[in-house]
Amino acid sequence: MASPKRTSKGTNRQDVDAVADDVARLYPSIYLLLHRRSGSASERLTPQSQALLLHLTFSGPLTVSEMARHLGRAQSVVSETVDALERRGLLARIRDERDRRRTLVWLTPEAQSLLTRMGEVLDRERVAAALREMSSDERRALVDGLASLVRGAEQARRRKEPES
Secondary structure: OOOOOEOOOOOEHHHHHHHHHHHHHHHHHHHHHHEOOOOOOOOOOOHHHHHHHHHHHHHOOEOHHHHHHHHOOOHHHHHHHHHHHHHOOOEEEEEOOOOOOOEEEEEOHHHHHHHHHHOOOEOHHHHHHHHHOOOHHHHHHHHHHHHHHHHHHHHHHHHHOOOO
């Protein structure tokens, strides 16, 4: 009888495959039960508004005409979008310190907070409610296990990356 294959960490390959199957089977339920739903109506953005805010996070403050050029949109369309986002408290117009004739558009703290929430995969309140149903030891084991899974994934990715 052939012995089971061992992995680099000395664990039984069949055991690793069984645990991988369990994680893959459980993940859809975790996602469906705990994922962040779209925010309230006041948080929802049109695709154009979201693209504009995200672009600003990468570019830094821009004028309306610079944004129009970057986004490949008419200046009037970008201007209307900026006006709407400004009314919602998500954008502010600021004077360019280097050239006082230029007005830049930048994200307000509210916009930055909204973009952070939009980038979250899991709903913190749903996760907290689930964690309250677990013992302290179970919570610690969960965090330790997830941290180990992330470390293992990072190590596996580094092993597969070609050397430069």
